[in-house]
Amino acid sequence: MRIIRAKDYKDMSRKAANIISAQVILKPDSVLGLATGSSPIGTYEQLVKWYEKDDLDFADVTTVNLDEYYGMKPENDQSYHYFMHDHFFDHVNIDPSRINLPNGMEPDEKKECARYDAVLRSVGDVDIQLLGIGRNGHIGFNEPDDCFAKGTHCVELTESTIEANKRFFVSEDEVPRRAYSMGIHTIMTAKKVLVVASGEDKAWAIRESCFGPVTPKVPGSILQLHNDAIVIADEAALSLCG
Numbered sequence: 061m062r063i064i065r066a067k068d069y070k071d072m073s074r075k076a077a078n079i080i081s082a083q084v085i086l087k088p089d090s091v092l093g094l095a096t097g098s099s100p101i102g103t104y105e106q107l108v109k110w111y112e113k114d115d116l117d118f119a120d121v122t123t124v125n126l127d128e129y130y131g132m133k134p135e136n137d138q139s140y141h142y143f144m145h146d147h148f149f150d151h152v153n154i155d156p157s158r159i160n161l162p163n164g165m166e167p168d169e170k171k172e173c174a175r176y177d178a179v180l181r182s183v184g185d186v187d188i189q190l191l192g193i194g195r196n197g198h199i200g201f202n203e204p205d206d207c208f209a210k211g212t213h214c215v216e217l218t219e220s221t222i223e224a225n226k227r228f229f230v231s232e233d234e235v236p237r238r239a240y241s242m243g244i245h246t247i248m249t250a251k252k253v254l255v256v257a258s259g260e261d262k263a264w265a266i267r268e269s270c271f272g273p274v275t276p277k278v279p280g281s282i283l284q285l286h287n288d289a290i291v292i293a294d295e296a297a298l299s300l301c302g
């Protein structure tokens with residue numbers, strides 16, 4: 061696991077965007093695993109800027125997203141579909157037919173998990189998986205648990221995650237309680253994993269994920285076993301790492 065120290069959020073975002081753009085330049089038909097949330101917004105902004113300057117071309121790229129809220133319509137501005145279009149897809153030349161996310165509107169969990177796993181198999185190995193990390197160490201929506209979930213599954217979000225996500229909703233009652241998430245096994249099969257973390261509220265999760273025991277109680281800790289995992293964290297997120 062390589063840890064790259066960034067000065068602040070902006071520096072973290074530029075460094076992450078540099079790694080993703082190198083991937084796309086080296087392999088124009090890359091499969092990019094993408095994340096939502098506040099951590100990668102600056103990375104997407106930077107990638108969009110470079111695309112606008114004609115430095116990047118996403119025409120042949122395929123994307124797979126980590127997760128989506130259960131029961132949430134794609135047009136809802138809190139959905140991860142909406143987020144991805146708003147922050148990235150609508151501003152670059154990604155072919156819409158190569159964009160893949162779990163379908164939050166599929167009520168049949170078994171059916172949707174099987175469908176998304178089949179999509180993930182059909183696109184092949186993810187070349188680079190961008191990840192944020194939850195305060196409790198979750199990656200995707202793989203919440204702390206007694207074992208690592210392998211494939212796509214429907215999760216009950218923890219109180220800590222609901223609490224962290226309520227800032228995006230009018231009230232806590234509106235925060236969805238469940239989500240579809242890519243599993244840990246799928247994340248671990250990505251050729252490269254890139255975690256972005258900023259701010260003091262991520263310091264515990266970063267310390268435990270990078271230096272603590274590998275345990276499903278801290279899902280991010282599994283990344284210590286990945287042979288090409290990069291963590292780009294700012295000073296505040298690294299503040300407990302010594």
Ligand code: F6R
Pocket residue numbers: 094095096097098099100126127191192193194195198199200201
């Ligand atoms: C989002 C995702 C989550 C977030 C995590 C951190 O697709 O999978 O694991 O990365 O909750 O969220 P932020 O970046 O908002 O702190």
